[in-house]
Amino acid sequence: MSEDTTTNLYFLVKGKVKISEMDISGNSLIKEVEKEGGFFGKFGITSGHNYEFAQALTNEVVYFSLSSSYVKILCQKIPMLAFNLSLAMNDKLERSEKKYSHLVFQDVKTRLVHFFKYWAREEGTKEGSKVVISNYLTHNDIAGIISTCRQTVTSILNELKSEGYISYSRKEIIIPDLSQLEKAA
DSSP states (O other), X not given: OOOOOSSEEEEEEESEEEEXXXXXXXXEEEEEEEETTOEEEOOSSOOOSSEEEEEEOSSXXXXXXXXHHHXXXXXXXXXXXXXXXXXHHHHHHHHHHHHHHHHXXXXXXXXXXXXXXXXXXXXXXXXXXXEEEEOOOOHHHHHHHHTSOHHHHHHHHHHHHHTTSOEEOSSEEEESOHHHHGGGO
């Protein structure tokens, strides 16, 4: 078995990164945002013509990488690792399917509201009835995540802000009442 060092899995120990994909024309799409404890990369089982890259979203990012062939060997020797890795991959697949479904069946405002609800649940800090999210994404990043343009995100954010559903700054996003945010969609 030859060692394949061209396909690696990266395990994020600290920080946050956005994983984007670029096609040969230079168009890019944010596939996901990975946080501490997550992983990204390829197993070498798929072939595509798009270029995938990671970009740090926090000041400090710590990760380690393993070649996909080494991960395969480890999974053969440690069945529990294989099981846990397959569970984590299944979670990623479910998130991707949900994102695709939202893209096909929902309008941009609904996708943005659902993204904020997901972000609040995953990373928000509850302070009474409100949720505070540390903001590390630009409007362009959010647009890439929900598959729209920056101008549309800015317009909808201003609308949500004026209606009192969110308070938004470069440093944080405050959702006064998460259950009320659903009504904005």
